[in-house]
Amino acid sequence: MEKIIEGRALKLGDDIDTDSILPGRYLTLSKPEDLGKHVMEGYDLHYKDKIQEGDVIVAGSNFGCGSSREHAPIALKAAGIKAVVAKSFARIFYRNATNIGLPLVEAPNGPDDIEEEDILKIDLEKGTLTNTTQDKDYDFTKLPEFMFEIVENGGLIEYLNKTRF
Amino acid sequence: MSMTIAEKILAKASGKDKVEAGEIVMADIDIAMVHDLTGPLTLQALEQINTDKVWDPEKIVIPFDHQVPADTLDAAKNHQMLREFVKEQGITNFYDVYEGVCHQVVPEKGHALPGTVIVGSDSHTCTNGALGAFATGIGSTDMAMVFATGQLWFKVPETNRFNITGKLQENVTSKDVILNIIGQVGQDGSTYKSCEYAGETIQEMEMSDRMVLSNMAIEMGGKTGIVEPDKVTDEYLKNRTNKSYTKFTTDLDAPSLNTIDIDVSDLEPQVACPNYVDNVKPASEVEDVEIDQVFIGSCTNGRLKDLEQAARVLKGNKIKDGVRTLVIPASRTIYQQALKEGLMDIFVEAGALVCNPCCGPCLGGHIGLIGDGEVSLSTSNRNFKGRQGSPEGKVYLSSPIVAAESALTGHITAPEKK
Numbered sequence: 001m002e003k004i005i006e007g008r009a010l011k012l013g014d015d016i017d018t019d020s021i022l023p024g025r026y027l028t029l030s031k032p033e034d035l036g037k038h039v040m041e042g043y044d045l046h047y048k049d050k051i052q053e054g055d056v057i058v059a060g061s062n063f064g065c066g067s068s069r070e071h072a073p074i075a076l077k078a079a080g081i082k083a084v085v086a087k088s089f090a091r092i093f094y095r096n097a098t099n100i101g102l103p104l105v106e107a108p109n110g111p112d113d114i115e116e117e118d119i120l121k122i123d124l125e126k127g128t129l130t131n132t133t134q135d136k137d138y139d140f141t142k143l144p145e146f147m148f149e150i151v152e153n154g155g156l157i158e159y160l161n162k163t164r165f
Numbered sequence: 166m167s168m169t170i171a172e173k174i175l176a177k178a179s180g181k182d183k184v185e186a187g188e189i190v191m192a193d194i195d196i197a198m199v200h201d202l203t204g205p206l207t208l209q210a211l212e213q214i215n216t217d218k219v220w221d222p223e224k225i226v227i228p229f230d231h232q233v234p235a236d237t238l239d240a241a242k243n244h245q246m247l248r249e250f251v252k253e254q255g256i257t258n259f260y261d262v263y264e265g266v267c268h269q270v271v272p273e274k275g276h277a278l279p280g281t282v283i284v285g286s287d288s289h290t291c292t293n294g295a296l297g298a299f300a301t302g303i304g305s306t307d308m309a310m311v312f313a314t315g316q317l318w319f320k321v322p323e324t325n326r327f328n329i330t331g332k333l334q335e336n337v338t339s340k341d342v343i344l345n346i347i348g349q350v351g352q353d354g355s356t357y358k359s360c361e362y363a364g365e366t367i368q369e370m371e372m373s374d375r376m377v378l379s380n381m382a383i384e385m386g387g388k389t390g391i392v393e394p395d396k397v398t399d400e401y402l403k404n405r406t407n408k409s410y411t412k413f414t415t416d417l418d419a420p421s422l423n424t425i426d427i428d429v430s431d432l433e434p435q436v437a438c439p440n441y442v443d444n445v446k447p448a449s450e451v452e453d454v455e456i457d458q459v460f461i462g463s464c465t466n467g468r469l470k471d472l473e474q475a476a477r478v479l480k481g482n483k484i485k486d487g488v489r490t491l492v493i494p495a496s497r498t499i500y501q502q503a504l505k506e507g508l509m510d511i512f513v514e515a516g517a518l519v520c521n522p523c524c525g526p527c528l529g530g531h532i533g534l535i536g537d538g539e540v541s542l543s544t545s546n547r548n549f550k551g552r553q554g555s556p557e558g559k560v561y562l563s564s565p566i567v568a569a570e571s572a573l574t575g576h577i578t579a580p581e582k583k
Contacts, residue, residue: 017549024530027202028239042551062353068288070304096304165215
């Protein structure tokens, strides 16, 4: 996983659920590239046209609530989203995204300030989020140590293969 | 040290005498469930783990329920892949397209026991908490770890204990209770917490009503939704299992316990309005909303009692022209019971469409999708934007009684007070 991410902010509100991110009618798909084509269709059928490779989603609270479908973080990642910054995340989404290597940044004070298309820089190792456009820094809650270990090992699968099998 | 029921179960599962909220534990898993939509991603992840065999083929449960029977070639391929996996790994608890909705099938077949840890690749796995289990939804990669190792890590949650008192009025159900709770605490009101439902009202409830409460714990962000096991639990399990189980209870002085008192004596039938499950209003305040489709079913409200309640309203009446009403029993067993009781005749004569046991329109992936501008009134658990089809459609959530009353009138209708 890249430790430093630089990208353009795409803003969303509170309570973005996994049905919005990847609607139920696409859950029979499992290849990342197929899922990526339908990202955010539950929210807006044409949202994906806005996404450019390397963008960072910036949302409010409870991002990823609802269904446990791992198809949702896979679709975001496949569509070119490099990270999600939110005030808070729903529990299952948080684990799923971490397990598949989509970095999440829980920054309670960031999202209100950040404007659409601001350029953000995230340093996952240092734990810093910078709004380059507005020249502002925000704190973020680092991953719990155990989860950070999973990320450092390249995701849950790699972690298991190194430690258990 | 005093502990909650969630802490006691996780302590036992991780081989410890005590655990505290916030602690990370590696717990042994008793039951791991995937269905036809989350199974394929689990197998994809499992293929990348350096092991050939699952940890215990008798502890894995695989019901097909979301897209049954297969409605697309992709669904058919997924079903084939999972059937092959079942055969190859010797999975003993496989339920093919005819058996019913996973969160009904798992408890109905005796797989959910008090004091155990149950994980499912489906967020409504928390339904099994109604039997006093620590049951929670996980993603597919986490599930691959469980399949490979029989273990998963958990952060021990704090607990929101809803202490519910008062006698429910006629035509007010456990669905109204849980919608009211979610309306009060908000859809992230229990994030990362174990929800517990306790108090005299809960003690009086039968198992199917308790399952409605546990089912919707995730709708306030809850990690699980537990009811302390009691004689109702024993009665439910009597002919379903011969395994022994431990009935843990919560110590009321546990440090991680937050108790919320709720009196439901005056509660009216509730409706969750679009597009948020916590946008809850009394049904009587939204009676001007006209509806195109009614769905009575799902892992929340597709059980026999729910069908009986709906049938009482529909008996001898005709559904309003233009209101497509889908009735979907949550399992084959329920379907048979409903047939024996004559409920299916009542539904068909009233003008409803009875479908095979499955998730139905709930997640907008199989049958009964709604189009642009259409309104669905559903007894399921989610009304997110786009949940049942078009992002331009709208979904309201209610009890089976309100759903049936509304099917007759064509607009949201609160049952008359008696």
